[in-house]
Amino acid sequence: MAFQVIVEWVAHGLEGMGIAVVSVGGSAAMISFVRRLIAGDAFEAESSVLRERLARATLLGLEFLVAADIIATVAAVPTAARLLMLTGIILLRTFLSATLMLEVEGRWPWSAARREVRALPFAAHN
Numbered sequence: 001m002a003f004q005v006i007v008e009w010v011a012h013g014l015e016g017m018g019i020a021v022v023s024v025g026g027s028a029a030m031i032s033f034v035r036r037l038i039a040g041d042a043f044e045a046e047s048s049v050l051r052e053r054l055a056r057a058t059l060l061g062l063e064f065l066v067a068a069d070i071i072a073t074v075a076a077v078p079t080a081a082r083l084l085m086l087t088g089i090i091l092l093r094t095f096l097s098a099t100l101m102l103e104v105e106g107r108w109p110w111s112a113a114r115r116e117v118r119a120l121p122f123a124a125h126n
Contacts, residue, residue: 007075011068018064025057052104059100066093 033050037043066089073086101109 004075007071011072011075014064014068014071018061018068021064022057022061025060026054029053029057055100055104059097059104062093062097062100066090066097069093 029050032053033046036046036049069086069089073082076082098109101107
């Protein structure tokens with residue numbers, strides 16, 4: 001099997017993992033949100049927890065997708081158009097990652113200061 005084919009499979013695997021992380025994380029957040037609402041928890045409090053969980057799942061999924069894009073570009077013949085497209089994708093995903101980190105953690109990725117992040121409960125209240 002040629003090296004390029006293996007690298008392409010790795011890139012596709014990372015893309016699949018990124019999609020799975022966003023899908024499973026988003027679904028789990030929605031299921032937890034609905035359970036907690038049915039249990040009688042306040043909508044306002046639970047909607048902020050839902051938003052934070054969705055942002056975390058998206059942030060992790062984006063990391064996999066950026067890695068897949070980089071690997072796929074390296075595996076292909078690097079033309080100016082492909083490198084320009086990769087640059088645009090990475091800039092867009094980096095911007096999304098930075099803004100999601102600001103939303104979730106209350107700090108920019110390059111900032112050492114960190115606000116107190118509350119632990120998210122995993123089990124639904126009964």
